[in-house]
Amino acid sequence: MKKLFSLFILLSALSSCANTKTTLYAELGGQQAVATIVDNFIHEIEFNDTMFRYFAESDIERFREKLNEHLCLLANGPCEYTGDTMEQVHAGMNITESDFNLGVDLFIAAMTKANIPHPIQNKLLAKMVPTRKEIIYL
Amino acid sequence: MSIFSLKGLTQTFICAAALLGLSMSVLAADGKLIGTAGLTQVEGSGGGGIVPWATISGYDSRDQISASATATQVDVDDFRLVMFAANVSFYDTLEVSIAQQRFEIKGAGVEIKQNILGLKYRVCGDVVYSTWPQVSVGMQYKQLEDSAVASSVGAENSSNGTDFYVAATKVHLGAIAGYNAVWNITARATKANQMGILGFGGVQNNDYELMLEASAGILFSRNIAVGVEYRQKPDNLGLGEDDWTDYFVSYIPSKDFNLTLAWAKLGSIAGAPGQSGLYLSFNGQLW
Numbered sequence: 001m002k003k004l005f006s007l008f009i010l011l012s013a014l015s016s017c018a019n020t021k022t023t024l025y026a027e028l029g030g031q032q033a034v035a036t037i038v039d040n041f042i043h044e045i046e047f048n049d050t051m052f053r054y055f056a057e058s059d060i061e062r063f064r065e066k067l068n069e070h071l072c073l074l075a076n077g078p079c080e081y082t083g084d085t086m087e088q089v090h091a092g093m094n095i096t097e098s099d100f101n102l103g104v105d106l107f108i109a110a111m112t113k114a115n116i117p118h119p120i121q122n123k124l125l126a127k128m129v130p131t132r133k134e135i136i137y138l
Numbered sequence: 139m140s141i142f143s144l145k146g147l148t149q150t151f152i153c154a155a156a157l158l159g160l161s162m163s164v165l166a167a168d169g170k171l172i173g174t175a176g177l178t179q180v181e182g183s184g185g186g187g188i189v190p191w192a193t194i195s196g197y198d199s200r201d202q203i204s205a206s207a208t209a210t211q212v213d214v215d216d217f218r219l220v221m222f223a224a225n226v227s228f229y230d231t232l233e234v235s236i237a238q239q240r241f242e243i244k245g246a247g248v249e250i251k252q253n254i255l256g257l258k259y260r261v262c263g264d265v266v267y268s269t270w271p272q273v274s275v276g277m278q279y280k281q282l283e284d285s286a287v288a289s290s291v292g293a294e295n296s297s298n299g300t301d302f303y304v305a306a307t308k309v310h311l312g313a314i315a316g317y318n319a320v321w322n323i324t325a326r327a328t329k330a331n332q333m334g335i336l337g338f339g340g341v342q343n344n345d346y347e348l349m350l351e352a353s354a355g356i357l358f359s360r361n362i363a364v365g366v367e368y369r370q371k372p373d374n375l376g377l378g379e380d381d382w383t384d385y386f387v388s389y390i391p392s393k394d395f396n397l398t399l400a401w402a403k404l405g406s407i408a409g410a411p412g413q414s415g416l417y418l419s420f421n422g423q424l425w
Contacts, residue, residue, distance in 0.1 A: 096169075096199070096200075096201050097169060097199040097200050097201065097230075098168070098169030098199040098201055098202060101169055101170060101171050101199060102168075102169075104171055105171070105172075108360070117316075118316070118317070118358075118359055118360075119312060119315060119316020119317055120316060122311050122312030122316050122317065122318055123311075123312040123316055125311050125312065126310075126311035126312045129266070129267055129311060132267050133267075
Protein backbone atom coordinates (compact mmCIF):
# COMPACT_ATOMS: atom_id res chain seq x y z
CA MET A 1 0.00 0.00 0.00
CA LYS A 2 2.67 2.49 1.03
CA LYS A 3 4.71 1.32 -1.96
CA LEU A 4 1.84 2.14 -4.28
CA PHE A 5 1.47 5.65 -2.89
CA SER A 6 5.24 6.14 -3.13
CA LEU A 7 5.17 4.95 -6.73
CA PHE A 8 2.33 7.39 -7.45
CA ILE A 9 4.32 10.29 -6.00
CA LEU A 10 7.51 9.20 -7.78
CA LEU A 11 5.67 9.01 -11.12
CA SER A 12 4.22 12.48 -10.58
CA ALA A 13 7.65 13.87 -9.79
CA LEU A 14 9.28 12.19 -12.79
CA SER A 15 6.64 13.24 -15.26
CA SER A 16 6.92 16.88 -14.19
CA CYS A 17 10.57 17.04 -15.26
CA ALA A 18 10.29 14.88 -18.38
CA ASN A 19 9.64 16.30 -21.85
CA THR A 20 11.08 19.73 -21.23
CA LYS A 21 12.77 19.84 -24.63
CA THR A 22 9.85 19.72 -27.04
CA THR A 23 7.17 22.36 -26.66
CA LEU A 24 3.55 21.39 -26.16
CA TYR A 25 2.88 23.24 -29.43
CA ALA A 26 5.11 20.74 -31.26
CA GLU A 27 3.53 17.80 -29.40
CA LEU A 28 0.10 19.00 -30.51
CA GLY A 29 1.26 18.97 -34.13
CA GLY A 30 2.05 22.66 -34.65
CA GLN A 31 0.11 25.30 -36.55
CA GLN A 32 -1.93 22.90 -38.65
CA ALA A 33 -3.16 20.83 -35.71
CA VAL A 34 -4.07 23.92 -33.69
CA ALA A 35 -5.95 25.35 -36.69
CA THR A 36 -7.89 22.07 -36.98
CA ILE A 37 -8.76 22.16 -33.25
CA VAL A 38 -10.02 25.74 -33.58
CA ASP A 39 -12.07 24.93 -36.71
CA ASN A 40 -13.60 21.91 -34.95
CA PHE A 41 -14.33 23.99 -31.84
CA ILE A 42 -16.15 26.64 -33.90
CA HIS A 43 -18.11 23.84 -35.57
CA GLU A 44 -19.06 22.42 -32.14
CA ILE A 45 -20.17 25.86 -30.96
CA GLU A 46 -22.32 26.44 -34.06
CA PHE A 47 -24.25 23.27 -33.34
CA ASN A 48 -24.75 23.96 -29.63
CA ASP A 49 -27.58 26.36 -28.82
CA THR A 50 -26.32 27.18 -25.33
CA MET A 51 -22.84 28.06 -26.53
CA PHE A 52 -23.94 29.77 -29.73
CA ARG A 53 -25.85 32.39 -27.69
CA TYR A 54 -22.52 33.77 -26.47
CA PHE A 55 -21.25 34.09 -30.03
CA ALA A 56 -24.35 35.53 -31.69
CA GLU A 57 -22.75 38.95 -32.12
CA SER A 58 -19.15 37.79 -32.51
CA ASP A 59 -16.91 38.19 -35.54
CA ILE A 60 -16.19 34.49 -36.06
CA GLU A 61 -13.17 35.08 -38.30
CA ARG A 62 -11.56 37.31 -35.70
CA PHE A 63 -12.35 34.70 -33.03
CA ARG A 64 -10.73 32.02 -35.21
CA GLU A 65 -7.54 34.05 -35.70
CA LYS A 66 -7.18 35.14 -32.07
CA LEU A 67 -7.93 31.68 -30.63
CA ASN A 68 -5.23 30.20 -32.88
CA GLU A 69 -2.77 32.76 -31.54
CA HIS A 70 -3.88 32.29 -27.95
CA LEU A 71 -3.61 28.48 -28.02
CA CYS A 72 -0.20 28.78 -29.67
CA LEU A 73 0.92 31.11 -26.89
CA LEU A 74 -0.48 28.84 -24.13
CA ALA A 75 1.31 25.84 -25.71
CA ASN A 76 4.63 27.71 -25.74
CA GLY A 77 4.55 28.03 -29.53
CA PRO A 78 6.31 30.73 -31.57
CA CYS A 79 3.36 33.13 -31.71
CA GLU A 80 2.34 36.50 -30.44
CA TYR A 81 -1.18 36.99 -29.10
CA THR A 82 -2.59 40.19 -30.57
CA GLY A 83 -6.12 39.94 -29.17
CA ASP A 84 -7.75 41.56 -26.17
CA THR A 85 -7.25 40.19 -22.65
CA MET A 86 -9.46 37.30 -21.57
CA GLU A 87 -11.27 39.65 -19.19
CA GLN A 88 -12.00 42.14 -21.99
CA VAL A 89 -13.24 39.43 -24.34
CA HIS A 90 -15.62 37.87 -21.81
CA ALA A 91 -16.74 41.00 -19.93
CA GLY A 92 -20.51 41.40 -19.72
CA MET A 93 -21.19 37.84 -20.92
CA ASN A 94 -21.77 36.54 -17.39
CA ILE A 95 -20.64 33.04 -18.38
CA THR A 96 -21.77 30.53 -15.77
CA GLU A 97 -19.65 27.72 -14.38
CA SER A 98 -21.91 25.18 -16.15
CA ASP A 99 -21.54 26.91 -19.50
CA PHE A 100 -17.79 27.23 -19.02
CA ASN A 101 -17.58 23.47 -18.42
CA LEU A 102 -19.82 22.91 -21.46
CA GLY A 103 -17.23 24.93 -23.40
CA VAL A 104 -14.53 22.62 -22.04
CA ASP A 105 -16.58 19.57 -23.10
CA LEU A 106 -16.87 21.01 -26.63
CA PHE A 107 -13.17 21.89 -26.71
CA ILE A 108 -12.30 18.31 -25.71
CA ALA A 109 -14.56 17.05 -28.51
CA ALA A 110 -12.77 19.41 -30.92
CA MET A 111 -9.38 18.02 -29.86
CA THR A 112 -10.58 14.43 -30.09
CA LYS A 113 -11.88 15.02 -33.64
CA ALA A 114 -8.47 16.50 -34.47
CA ASN A 115 -6.92 13.19 -33.33
CA ILE A 116 -5.00 14.80 -30.46
CA PRO A 117 -3.93 11.98 -28.09
CA HIS A 118 -5.54 11.96 -24.65
CA PRO A 119 -2.34 12.85 -22.68
CA ILE A 120 -1.58 15.80 -25.00
CA GLN A 121 -5.19 17.00 -24.63
CA ASN A 122 -4.74 17.04 -20.86
CA LYS A 123 -1.51 19.03 -21.11
CA LEU A 124 -3.22 21.71 -23.19
CA LEU A 125 -6.22 21.77 -20.81
CA ALA A 126 -3.81 22.22 -17.89
CA LYS A 127 -2.35 25.28 -19.63
CA MET A 128 -5.86 26.69 -20.13
CA VAL A 129 -6.97 26.21 -16.51
CA PRO A 130 -5.61 29.53 -15.19
CA THR A 131 -7.70 31.47 -17.75
CA ARG A 132 -10.95 30.26 -16.16
CA LYS A 133 -11.00 33.01 -13.55
CA GLU A 134 -10.63 35.56 -16.37
CA ILE A 135 -13.66 34.11 -18.17
CA ILE A 136 -16.53 33.16 -15.84
CA TYR A 137 -19.06 35.44 -14.09
CA LEU A 138 -17.77 38.67 -15.67
CA MET B 139 -15.44 -18.77 -1.15
CA SER B 140 -18.20 -17.58 -3.43
CA ILE B 141 -17.23 -14.31 -5.01
CA PHE B 142 -20.76 -13.40 -5.97
CA SER B 143 -24.03 -14.04 -4.30
CA LEU B 144 -26.52 -14.45 -7.08
CA LYS B 145 -29.39 -13.03 -5.10
CA GLY B 146 -27.43 -9.98 -4.06
CA LEU B 147 -26.04 -9.49 -7.52
CA THR B 148 -29.45 -9.76 -9.12
CA GLN B 149 -30.82 -7.26 -6.65
CA THR B 150 -27.98 -4.89 -7.44
CA PHE B 151 -28.45 -5.29 -11.18
CA ILE B 152 -32.18 -4.68 -11.05
CA CYS B 153 -31.59 -1.56 -9.04
CA ALA B 154 -28.91 -0.39 -11.46
CA ALA B 155 -31.16 -1.00 -14.45
CA ALA B 156 -33.88 1.04 -12.78
CA LEU B 157 -31.38 3.81 -12.13
CA LEU B 158 -30.19 3.76 -15.71
CA GLY B 159 -33.74 3.92 -17.01
CA LEU B 160 -34.60 6.79 -14.72
CA SER B 161 -31.47 8.72 -15.46
CA MET B 162 -31.98 8.45 -19.21
CA SER B 163 -35.54 9.69 -19.04
CA VAL B 164 -34.82 13.09 -17.58
CA LEU B 165 -32.44 15.89 -18.32
CA ALA B 166 -29.68 15.68 -15.74
CA ALA B 167 -27.58 18.43 -14.24
CA ASP B 168 -24.37 18.37 -16.26
CA GLY B 169 -22.40 21.40 -15.10
CA LYS B 170 -19.30 19.50 -13.98
CA LEU B 171 -16.68 17.91 -16.19
CA ILE B 172 -17.09 14.17 -16.63
CA GLY B 173 -15.55 12.16 -13.80
CA THR B 174 -15.13 15.14 -11.50
CA ALA B 175 -18.28 14.35 -9.51
CA GLY B 176 -16.50 11.28 -8.18
CA LEU B 177 -18.41 8.26 -6.92
CA THR B 178 -20.53 7.43 -3.88
CA GLN B 179 -18.75 5.60 -1.10
CA VAL B 180 -19.94 2.72 1.05
CA GLU B 181 -21.61 4.97 3.67
CA GLY B 182 -23.47 7.02 1.06
CA SER B 183 -21.26 10.12 0.92
CA GLY B 184 -19.72 11.36 -2.30
CA GLY B 185 -16.28 9.85 -2.50
CA GLY B 186 -14.28 7.10 -3.74
CA GLY B 187 -15.41 3.66 -2.66
CA ILE B 188 -14.56 3.37 1.05
CA VAL B 189 -13.39 6.95 1.68
CA PRO B 190 -15.54 10.11 1.64
CA TRP B 191 -14.00 12.76 -0.62
CA ALA B 192 -14.29 16.54 -0.72
CA THR B 193 -16.23 16.26 -3.98
CA ILE B 194 -19.97 16.92 -3.91
CA SER B 195 -21.79 13.94 -5.47
CA GLY B 196 -23.69 14.55 -8.71
CA TYR B 197 -22.96 16.76 -11.69
CA ASP B 198 -24.42 20.00 -10.32
CA SER B 199 -22.37 23.16 -10.77
CA ARG B 200 -22.85 26.21 -8.57
CA ASP B 201 -26.06 27.04 -10.48
CA GLN B 202 -27.63 23.58 -10.28
CA ILE B 203 -29.15 20.93 -8.03
CA SER B 204 -28.66 17.24 -8.71
CA ALA B 205 -29.86 13.93 -7.32
CA SER B 206 -28.23 10.55 -7.65
CA ALA B 207 -28.70 7.00 -6.45
CA THR B 208 -26.24 4.22 -5.73
CA ALA B 209 -26.30 0.48 -5.18
CA THR B 210 -23.18 -1.18 -3.83
CA GLN B 211 -22.27 -4.72 -2.83
CA VAL B 212 -19.14 -5.83 -1.02
CA ASP B 213 -18.89 -9.60 -0.88
CA VAL B 214 -16.06 -10.95 1.28
CA ASP B 215 -15.37 -14.46 2.60
CA ASP B 216 -17.75 -14.59 5.57
CA PHE B 217 -19.82 -11.44 5.17
CA ARG B 218 -21.75 -9.49 2.57
CA LEU B 219 -22.59 -5.80 2.66
CA VAL B 220 -25.27 -4.31 0.45
CA MET B 221 -25.79 -0.57 0.47
CA PHE B 222 -28.38 1.65 -1.18
CA ALA B 223 -27.96 5.41 -1.13
CA ALA B 224 -29.73 8.49 -2.40
CA ASN B 225 -27.94 11.82 -2.62
CA VAL B 226 -29.14 15.34 -3.29
CA SER B 227 -26.56 18.03 -3.95
CA PHE B 228 -27.15 21.75 -3.90
CA TYR B 229 -25.07 24.15 -5.99
CA ASP B 230 -21.91 22.00 -5.77
CA THR B 231 -21.73 23.15 -2.14
CA LEU B 232 -24.00 21.05 0.08
CA GLU B 233 -24.58 17.32 -0.14
CA VAL B 234 -27.29 15.46 1.73
CA SER B 235 -27.25 11.66 1.63
CA ILE B 236 -29.33 8.87 3.06
CA ALA B 237 -28.10 5.31 2.97
CA GLN B 238 -29.00 1.91 4.25
CA GLN B 239 -26.38 -0.75 4.82
CA ARG B 240 -27.42 -4.38 5.12
CA PHE B 241 -24.66 -6.49 6.56
CA GLU B 242 -25.14 -10.22 6.28
CA ILE B 243 -23.23 -12.81 8.25
CA LYS B 244 -23.11 -15.64 5.74
CA GLY B 245 -24.56 -18.93 6.83
CA ALA B 246 -25.77 -17.51 10.14
CA GLY B 247 -29.03 -16.06 8.89
CA VAL B 248 -28.13 -12.76 10.52
CA GLU B 249 -28.57 -9.42 8.81
CA ILE B 250 -27.65 -6.15 10.51
CA LYS B 251 -29.20 -2.97 9.14
CA GLN B 252 -27.75 0.46 9.62
CA ASN B 253 -29.17 3.78 8.36
CA ILE B 254 -26.87 6.69 7.68
CA LEU B 255 -27.68 10.34 7.23
CA GLY B 256 -24.78 12.22 5.70
CA LEU B 257 -24.12 15.94 5.32
CA LYS B 258 -21.19 17.50 3.54
CA TYR B 259 -20.30 21.15 3.04
CA ARG B 260 -17.71 22.37 0.59
CA VAL B 261 -15.55 24.89 2.41
CA CYS B 262 -13.17 26.07 -0.30
CA GLY B 263 -11.32 25.24 -3.46
CA ASP B 264 -12.28 23.58 -6.71
CA VAL B 265 -11.23 20.00 -7.33
CA VAL B 266 -10.05 20.83 -10.87
CA TYR B 267 -9.47 24.56 -11.14
CA SER B 268 -7.94 25.86 -7.91
CA THR B 269 -4.24 25.61 -7.12
CA TRP B 270 -5.07 24.19 -3.70
CA PRO B 271 -7.33 21.15 -3.24
CA GLN B 272 -11.06 21.30 -2.74
CA VAL B 273 -11.77 21.00 0.98
CA SER B 274 -15.04 19.86 2.53
CA VAL B 275 -16.27 19.04 6.02
CA GLY B 276 -18.85 16.37 6.65
CA MET B 277 -20.67 14.19 9.13
CA GLN B 278 -22.35 10.81 9.03
CA TYR B 279 -25.05 10.10 11.60
CA LYS B 280 -25.40 6.34 11.92
CA GLN B 281 -28.33 4.51 13.44
CA LEU B 282 -28.22 0.78 13.97
CA GLU B 283 -31.55 -0.96 13.47
CA ASP B 284 -30.28 -4.23 14.87
CA SER B 285 -28.22 -3.87 18.03
CA ALA B 286 -27.97 -7.49 19.24
CA VAL B 287 -24.67 -8.29 17.50
CA ALA B 288 -23.10 -4.96 18.49
CA SER B 289 -24.02 -5.61 22.12
CA SER B 290 -22.77 -9.18 22.03
CA VAL B 291 -19.31 -8.15 20.79
CA GLY B 292 -19.01 -5.57 23.56
CA ALA B 293 -19.89 -2.24 21.95
CA GLU B 294 -20.42 0.55 24.50
CA ASN B 295 -23.18 2.03 22.37
CA SER B 296 -25.18 -0.28 20.16
CA SER B 297 -27.73 2.20 18.83
CA ASN B 298 -26.12 5.20 17.17
CA GLY B 299 -23.02 7.29 16.59
CA THR B 300 -21.73 10.16 14.49
CA ASP B 301 -18.55 10.47 12.44
CA PHE B 302 -17.05 13.86 11.56
CA TYR B 303 -14.54 14.34 8.77
CA VAL B 304 -12.48 16.82 6.81
CA ALA B 305 -11.52 15.85 3.26
CA ALA B 306 -9.19 17.40 0.68
CA THR B 307 -9.36 16.29 -2.96
CA LYS B 308 -7.44 17.44 -6.04
CA VAL B 309 -7.33 16.54 -9.71
CA HIS B 310 -4.07 17.33 -11.50
CA LEU B 311 -4.56 17.66 -15.25
CA GLY B 312 -1.97 15.81 -17.29
CA ALA B 313 0.12 15.19 -14.16
CA ILE B 314 1.36 11.65 -14.83
CA ALA B 315 2.75 11.30 -18.38
CA GLY B 316 -0.16 13.40 -19.57
CA TYR B 317 -2.81 11.43 -17.69
CA ASN B 318 -5.01 13.14 -15.14
CA ALA B 319 -4.35 12.17 -11.54
CA VAL B 320 -6.61 12.49 -8.50
CA TRP B 321 -5.79 12.23 -4.82
CA ASN B 322 -7.77 12.58 -1.64
CA ILE B 323 -6.92 12.71 2.05
CA THR B 324 -9.57 12.47 4.74
CA ALA B 325 -9.28 12.80 8.51
CA ARG B 326 -12.20 11.24 10.34
CA ALA B 327 -13.12 11.46 14.02
CA THR B 328 -15.03 8.28 14.86
CA LYS B 329 -16.05 5.79 17.53
CA ALA B 330 -17.56 3.38 15.01
CA ASN B 331 -16.67 -0.33 14.98
CA GLN B 332 -16.65 -1.62 11.38
CA MET B 333 -18.36 1.63 10.23
CA GLY B 334 -20.94 1.22 13.05
CA ILE B 335 -22.24 -2.21 12.02
CA LEU B 336 -20.69 -3.50 15.28
CA GLY B 337 -21.74 -0.45 17.28
CA PHE B 338 -19.74 2.44 18.68
CA GLY B 339 -16.93 2.33 21.23
CA GLY B 340 -15.93 -0.70 23.25
CA VAL B 341 -13.97 -2.17 26.13
CA GLN B 342 -10.62 -1.22 24.63
CA ASN B 343 -11.50 2.37 23.78
CA ASN B 344 -14.61 4.51 24.09
CA ASP B 345 -13.33 7.88 22.92
CA TYR B 346 -13.35 9.53 19.53
CA GLU B 347 -10.17 8.77 17.62
CA LEU B 348 -8.76 10.48 14.55
CA MET B 349 -8.38 8.13 11.59
CA LEU B 350 -6.61 8.89 8.30
CA GLU B 351 -7.98 7.80 4.96
CA ALA B 352 -6.51 8.32 1.49
CA SER B 353 -7.15 7.65 -2.16
CA ALA B 354 -5.06 8.01 -5.30
CA GLY B 355 -6.06 7.36 -8.88
CA ILE B 356 -5.16 7.86 -12.52
CA LEU B 357 -7.65 8.54 -15.31
CA PHE B 358 -6.52 6.56 -18.33
CA SER B 359 -9.20 8.18 -20.47
CA ARG B 360 -12.19 10.47 -19.87
CA ASN B 361 -14.11 7.31 -18.91
CA ILE B 362 -11.73 5.01 -17.01
CA ALA B 363 -10.20 5.62 -13.59
CA VAL B 364 -7.92 3.20 -11.76
CA GLY B 365 -6.68 3.63 -8.22
CA VAL B 366 -6.15 2.56 -4.64
CA GLU B 367 -7.72 3.52 -1.34
CA TYR B 368 -6.76 3.14 2.27
CA ARG B 369 -8.87 3.60 5.38
CA GLN B 370 -7.46 3.49 8.89
CA LYS B 371 -9.84 2.03 11.49
CA PRO B 372 -9.99 2.01 15.28
CA ASP B 373 -9.96 -1.18 17.34
CA ASN B 374 -12.36 -0.24 20.12
CA LEU B 375 -13.61 -3.78 20.70
CA GLY B 376 -10.18 -5.40 21.03
CA LEU B 377 -11.09 -7.84 18.22
CA GLY B 378 -8.15 -6.77 16.06
CA GLU B 379 -10.16 -4.61 13.63
CA ASP B 380 -7.92 -3.98 10.62
CA ASP B 381 -7.42 -1.03 8.31
CA TRP B 382 -9.11 -1.33 4.91
CA THR B 383 -7.60 -1.21 1.43
CA ASP B 384 -9.14 -1.40 -2.01
CA TYR B 385 -7.95 -1.38 -5.62
CA PHE B 386 -10.56 -0.02 -8.00
CA VAL B 387 -11.45 0.43 -11.64
CA SER B 388 -14.26 2.86 -12.44
CA TYR B 389 -16.02 3.08 -15.77
CA ILE B 390 -17.74 6.41 -16.34
CA PRO B 391 -19.40 6.19 -19.78
CA SER B 392 -21.44 9.36 -19.23
CA LYS B 393 -22.41 11.87 -16.58
CA ASP B 394 -25.59 9.83 -16.01
CA PHE B 395 -24.05 6.55 -14.97
CA ASN B 396 -20.92 4.94 -13.61
CA LEU B 397 -19.80 1.53 -12.51
CA THR B 398 -16.99 0.61 -10.13
CA LEU B 399 -15.35 -2.73 -9.59
CA ALA B 400 -12.81 -3.15 -6.81
CA TRP B 401 -10.91 -5.72 -4.82
CA ALA B 402 -11.50 -4.92 -1.16
CA LYS B 403 -9.16 -6.14 1.58
CA LEU B 404 -11.03 -5.66 4.84
CA GLY B 405 -8.83 -7.74 7.14
CA SER B 406 -10.32 -9.06 10.36
CA ILE B 407 -14.05 -8.54 10.90
CA ALA B 408 -15.59 -9.57 14.25
CA GLY B 409 -12.67 -11.91 14.85
CA ALA B 410 -12.84 -13.57 11.39
CA PRO B 411 -9.47 -12.85 9.78
CA GLY B 412 -8.47 -12.11 6.18
CA GLN B 413 -11.79 -10.91 4.78
CA SER B 414 -11.34 -9.99 1.10
CA GLY B 415 -13.63 -9.87 -1.88
CA LEU B 416 -15.24 -8.06 -4.71
CA TYR B 417 -16.73 -4.59 -4.42
CA LEU B 418 -19.26 -3.64 -7.07
CA SER B 419 -21.04 -0.31 -7.25
CA PHE B 420 -23.52 1.31 -9.63
CA ASN B 421 -24.21 5.00 -9.46
CA GLY B 422 -26.79 6.82 -11.55
CA GLN B 423 -27.78 10.44 -11.70
CA LEU B 424 -31.53 11.06 -11.55
CA TRP B 425 -31.39 14.74 -12.49
